[in-house]
Amino acid sequence: MRLLKHIFAAIVIASGLCASAGNITPTEGEVFVPTIDGIYYELYSNTHLGKVTGAKKSGDIVIPATVSYLNETYDITAIKENAFNGFKNIGTVTIQGNNLLEIGPSAFAASSITSIAMPNSVTTLGRKAFSSCEKLTSVQLSSGLTEIPEMAFHECTSLSSLAIPEGVTTLGNNALMKCNSLKSIQLPSTLTTMNQSAIMGCPMLTSIELPKSLRTIGVNTFSYCGFTYLNIPEGVTTIGQSVGDYCEKLVAVSVPSTAKVIDGMLFDASSVVRLYSRATKPVEASDETFYTPSLNSKTVLYVPKGTVSAYKDTAPWLFFNTIKEEVVGDADGNQTVDVSDVSAVINHVLGKGSALTAIPADVDKDGCIDVLDVNSVINIILNK
Numbered sequence: 001m002r003l004l005k006h007i008f009a010a011i012v013i014a015s016g017l018c019a020s021a022g023n024i025t026p027t028e029g030e031v032f033v034p035t036i037d038g039i040y041y042e043l044y045s046n047t048h049l050g051k052v053t054g055a056k057k058s059g060d061i062v063i064p065a066t067v068s069y070l071n072e073t074y075d076i077t078a079i080k081e082n083a084f085n086g087f088k089n090i091g092t093v094t095i096q097g098n099n100l101l102e103i104g105p106s107a108f109a110a111s112s113i114t115s116i117a118m119p120n121s122v123t124t125l126g127r128k129a130f131s132s133c134e135k136l137t138s139v140q141l142s143s144g145l146t147e148i149p150e151m152a153f154h155e156c157t158s159l160s161s162l163a164i165p166e167g168v169t170t171l172g173n174n175a176l177m178k179c180n181s182l183k184s185i186q187l188p189s190t191l192t193t194m195n196q197s198a199i200m201g202c203p204m205l206t207s208i209e210l211p212k213s214l215r216t217i218g219v220n221t222f223s224y225c226g227f228t229y230l231n232i233p234e235g236v237t238t239i240g241q242s243v244g245d246y247c248e249k250l251v252a253v254s255v256p257s258t259a260k261v262i263d264g265m266l267f268d269a270s271s272v273v274r275l276y277s278r279a280t281k282p283v284e285a286s287d288e289t290f291y292t293p294s295l296n297s298k299t300v301l302y303v304p305k306g307t308v309s310a311y312k313d314t315a316p317w318l319f320f321n322t323i324k325e326e327v328v329g330d331a332d333g334n335q336t337v338d339v340s341d342v343s344a345v346i347n348h349v350l351g352k353g354s355a356l357t358a359i360p361a362d363v364d365k366d367g368c369i370d371v372l373d374v375n376s377v378i379n380i381i382l383n384k
Contacts, residue, residue: 029044029045029046029047030044030045030046031043031044031045032045032069032070033053034069035056036067036069037057037062038055038056038057039052039054039055039057039061039063040052040053040054040055040056041053041067041069041074041076042080043067043069043074044074045072048072048073048074048075049074049075049076049077050067050074050075050076050077051076051077051078051079051080051083052076052078052079052080052083053080053083054083054084054087055084055087055090058089058090059089059090059091060090060091060092060093060094061084061090061091061092061093061094062094062096063076063079063093063094063095063096063100064076064096064097065096065097065098065099065100066097066099075099076099076100077099077100077101077102078100078101078102078103078104079100079102079103079104079107080104080107081104081105081106081107081126082104082105082106082107082109083104083107083108084107084108084111084113085106085107085108085109085110085111086109086110086111087108087111087112087113088111088112089112090111090112090113091112091113091114091115092113092114092115092116093108093113093115093116094117095116095117095118095119097119098119098120098121099121100118100119100121100122101121101122101123101124102122102123102124102125102126103118103122103124103125103126103129104126104129105126105127105128105129106126106127106128106129106131107126107129107130108129108130108133109128109129109130109131109132109133110131110132110133111133112133112135113130113133113135113136114135114136114137114138115136115137115138115139116130116136116138116139116140117138117139117140118139118140118141118142119142120142120143120144121142121144122142122144122145123142123144123145123146124145125142125145125147125148125149125152126149127149127150127151127152127172128150128151128152128154129149129152130152130153130156131151131152131153131154131155131156132154132155132156133153133156134155134156134157134158135158136153136156136158136159137158137159137160139153139159139162140163141162141163141164141165141168142165143165143166143167144167145165145167145168146167146168146169146170147168147169147170147171147172148164148168148170148171148172148175148176149172149175150172150173150174150175150195151172151173151174151175151177152172152175152176153175153176153179154174154175154176154177154178154179155177155178155179156176156179157178157179157180157181158181159179159181159182160181160182160183160184160204161182161183161184161185161186162176162182162184162185162186163185163186164185164186164187164188164191165188166188166189166190167188167190168188168190168191169190169191169192169193170191170192170193170194170195171191171193171194171195171198171199172195172198173195173196173197173198173218174196174197174198174200175195175198175199176198176199176202177197177198177199177200177201177202178200178201178202179199179201179202180201180202180203180204181204182199182202182204182205183204183205183206184205185199185205185208187208187209187210187211188211188213189211189212189213190211190213191211191213191214192213192214192215192216193214193215193216193218194214194216194217194218194221195216195218195221196218196219196220196221196240197218197219197220197221197223198218198221199221199222199225200220200221200222200223200224200225201223201224201225202224202225202226203224203225203226204226205225205226205227206226206227206228206249207227207228207229208222208225208227208230209367209368210231210232210233210236210367211233211367212233212234212235212366212367213235214233214235214236214367215235215236215237215238216236216237216238216240217232217236217238217239217240217243218240218243219240219241219242219243219263220240220241220242220243220245221240221243222243222244222247223242223243223244223245223246223247224245224246224247225244225247226247226249227244227247227249227250228249228250228251228252228355228358229250229251229252229253229355229356229358229359230244230247230250230252230253230254231252231254231358231359231362231367232253232254232255232256232259232367233256233365233366233367234256234257234258234278234365234366234367235256235258236256236258236259237258237259237260238259238260238261238263239255239259239261239262239263239266240263240264241263241264241265241266242264242265242266242267243266243267244266244267245265245267247267247271248271249271250267250271250272251271251272251273251274251355251356252272252273252274252275252276252355252356252358252359253266253267253272253274253275253276253359254275254276254277254278254359255275255276255277255278255279255283256278256279256365257278257279257280257304259279259283260283260284261283261284261285262283262284262285262286262289263286264286264288264289265288265289265290266285266289266290272299273298273299273300273356274299274300274302274356274359275290275299275300275301275302275320276302276326276359276360277301277302277303277304277311277317278304278326278365279304280304280306280307280310281307281310282307282310282311282314282317285316285317286316287315287316288316289316290316290319290320297321299320299322300320300322300323300324301317301320301322301323301324302323302324302325302326302360303323303324303325303326304325304326305325305326305328306325307325308323308324308325311323326360328363328380329341329360329363329376329377329380329381330360331344331345331348331357331360331361331363331377332344332357333356333357333360337377337380337381338381339381341377341381342374342377342378342381344357344361345361345363345369345373345374345377346374348361348369348373349369349370349371349373349374353369361373363376363377363380364376
């Protein structure tokens with residue numbers, strides 16, 4: 001009898017170990033780990049949900065909306081953390097249906113993935129999901145996302161364009177850092193925060209249209225980019241240190257009236273020849289905000305009407321040798337508003353304008369140059 005008790009106890013312990021090895025929980029029930037059509041899965045018997053955990057096949061990957069196993073159907077709702085991390089033999093990833101909710105952290109990091117179109121059911125994208133995917137050239141993001149997380153597309157060196165969908169409010173730290181081939185990025189009207197180094201190190205990116213919803217720009221957000229001008233729209237309250245460092249082609253920058261403080265050096269670019277400050281009261285800034293010595297000698301600081309004296313009395317703004325009143329509507333920079341300014345704004349709308357005149361061409365200061373700005377200049381002329 002005692003022997004039978006020992007045998008029974010051993011069976012119970014072994015059963016517990018098996019359950020632990022299978023990661024079984026009360027909500028998941030039994031966990032199956034089959035390979036179906038070359039894809040590895042975790043399937044949970046209680047919920048009839050499943051996750052992709054990797055693949056043994058090479059080439060293009062197709063992730064189905066559902067799979068069948070032991071006469072049961074499972075909805076595939078996630079690509080698990082590290083599922084394809086380091087896979088060097090995959091190409092296009094196709095996701096079928098609208099069951100997928102999550103692409104986990106580092107799911108495709110350092111893999112050879114070339115393209116992916118996310119269904120709009122995806123609401124969660126993990127950090128580093130596509131980090132260091134050097135062959136990735138095409139990405140369609142889900143409209144269900146609210147954040148592009150930390151290092152999501154860090155060092156995707158072949159990615160040339162990306163449209164961030166409406167609904168996204170935050171670009172995480174280093175989200176698109178060192179995307180060396182990135183030439184175009186479309187930001188949504190819902191974006192409020194660009195965190196530290198969000199698009200740092202994108203030398204092919206020569207311009208960016210920041211939405212008027214934007215409130216916070218983090219440290220080094222635009223450093224080492226190829227911008228020729230940086231028009232920070234009204235509404236932005238926080239501008240991080242070194243936001244435009246080493247943008248060697250940068251010739252014009254604007255600081256909105258809504259900025260509460262500039263935290264340290266704004267940019268270290270000796271190429272800047274025009275700086276526009278829209279605040280009637282000089283924004284609080286440290287002495288090193290405009291660090292480059294040549295900046296103060298050759299850069300013209302444009303300020304609102306009637307505020308020149310205030311700027312000349314306030315550090316570090318007083319360090320600029322030349323401070324002028326900005327003439328609203330003077331898009332061509334000749335200190336008057338006339339028909340030539342209408343032409344200058346129209347050229348920008350058509351994509352033919354000069355970087356030097358891009359900031360004053362945004363007459364309504366909403367961060368973009370459009371027909372409304374043309375109308376604004378015409379109204380200024382008519383109301384003279």
